[in-house]
Amino acid sequence: MNWDTARKWCTEHYTDMVAIQNRGEISHLNSILPRQTNYYWIGIRKVDDMWTWVGTNKTLTKEAENWADGEPNNGGNNEDCVEMYIKRGQREMERRSCMKKKMALCFTASCQSDSCYHGVCVETINSHRCKCFEGSYGEQCEHVALCSELYEPGKGSMACSHPLGSFSYLSTCTFTCEEGYERLASSSATLQCGASGQWNDSQPQCVAVSCPTLQQPQDGDITCGEDFTYGSSCNFSCSEGYLLKGAITVTCTSAAEWSEKIPHCEAVQCLSPVVPLGGQVSCEAPSHPWGSVCNFSCDEGYDYQGTPNMQCSPSGKWSADTPTSTDTIKLNIL
Structure with missing residues (x-):
């Protein structure tokens, strides 16, 4: 033929x-x-x-x-x-x-459709053999390499695909973290089981995101939890004679940012005192902060009624009323 x-x-x-x-x-x-x-x-x-x-x-x-x-x-x-x-x-x-x-x-072929499970059937003299695909073994390539079982991380979830069996060769698992949590930078989001029965990376873990570290405000105090991670709060207060400018409490958000602008403490200030008629006022500081003193004096021919000086208190009020002046000539006539 x-x-x-x-x-x-x-x-x-x-x-x-x-x-x-x-x-x-x-x-x-x-x-x-x-x-x-x-x-x-x-x-x-x-x-x-x-x-x-x-x-x-x-x-x-x-x-x-x-x-x-x-x-x-x-x-x-x-x-x-x-x-x-x-x-x-x-x-x-x-x-x-x-x-x-x-x-x-x-x-005449000795290879049948079910001769090799995860491999190629190769004809040999009066027989056949199985050439196993990567990741499989056994006379009929019936076994597949197994990796250790993975688990959902705390504050996270896991989604897996198992084409050849649970947690076996070519299985892939993808990990996600809940809002406010993130994977450790040293681990991958997706793991795959290799032919040697080992995952290509370590089991991921979810940890709370961290906000920037806060410092104690000048002339004030701060009270926080154990750390500056998601969900933690810090409370601010000011020393006597100072007022808090901003929110009393700030909270670490899922975006790793504080919920409010960080407050600060400003010194209490009193209003500028009224200069009495026929008199003068002299103050230690032009802004009149807490603790500063203003002294009063009268022009010639006048006398004052009241306290000759007053001090700015921690509440932002003067310790006394502004004195009033009286014409001494009028007093002599009376």
């Missing part, structure tokens, strides 16, 4: 043309097949100018080309099919025109 007819006959009566994989198979065929004058066609031919295993549609590897020195090669004369010699000494394979008449060398 020519090559095309031979292959058709093989696929109808067996599985396909023989695909030689190693010298051991060549030796086996040499031991069981009779010598033929016209040799045997095997399942190699040119496809798009490349020598190809027709059963798998894969190009010939360098290893396969070493089965016979210098053969098959890319010679001319339409020699696009390969014949195999049986019981011919050192010669094993050679290219030939596909129209030549030769015996068909066929095989």
